[in-house]
Amino acid sequence: MKSPIKLLSTDFDGTLHAEFEDPPVPVRLQELIGQLQRQGAKWIINTGRDLPSLMEGMARARMSVKPDYLALVEREIYVHEGSQYVPLADWNARCDARHAELFVRLRGDVEELRAWIDQRFDATIYGDMWSPFCVITKTLEDMDAVQVFLEDYYQAAPDVAVVRNDVYLRFSHRDFNKGTALARIASLVGARPEETFAAGDHLNDLPMLSREFAGLLAAPANAVPAVKNSVRVQSGFVAEEPFGHGVFSALEHFLGGRGVH
Secondary structure: OOOOOOEEEEOOEOOOEOOOOOOOOOHHHHHHHHHHHHOOOEEEEEOOOOHHHHHHHHHHOOOOOOOOEEEEOOOEEEEEEOOEEEEOHHHHHHHHHHHHHHHHHHHHHHHHHHHHHHOOOOEEEEEEOOEEEEEEEOOHHHHHHHHHHHHHHOOOOOOEEEEEEOOEEEEEEOOOOHHHHHHHHHHHHOOOHHHEEEEOOOHHHOOOOOOOOOOEEEEOOOOOHHHHHHHHHOOOEEOOOOHHHHHHHHHHHHHOOOOOO
């Protein structure tokens, strides 16, 4: 029987991959993804990592399957061609231009934002090629407060997105995130939301964990409460197992036993 899943979008760290497990990506999950690919499904790793970091993580994990697409730093898209991943030129050019415009404006706020955080928290603040303002706090509670402050600060700036994962935060353009990247890839492969599976564990995954983009939503047991709640209220699947084991259970759930053997 034909699989109901035409497109899979999985976060990497904490969802597909667990650094301290051996192997970091469960063999049975790799085998199932490979089988779905052979049946015609396409697979995206949709991550906050950049390309070199993800390539290293995949190599260290000794993965037997390769994603068809990558959505990197929550916004850039790469396509698997031959032995390499090449940029999706039109999307990435538009993404770069919009972020360049945004970051020119945001750089004027950096000193004020830095001063507010420095006065209240022991945090690391820096800029990199992905954002002019990045923050790492010592505790989740500190990052909760920083996130609320920054979201309030930019409430009247509809193109500013505050992207958070655990105690790390950076800025991005609201039109480019894991959800809109998933939508662009879905348009390339001709996958409807009801044919699309998405799994994630943290706050930066929420944009793709939406029935606007994926009808088959999943979270592993280790997902943060906000992600589990979002998946549940959209009739998704919250696994009892963590990491890739939970993703495997979610895929089995939505496949209903089809394409597993």
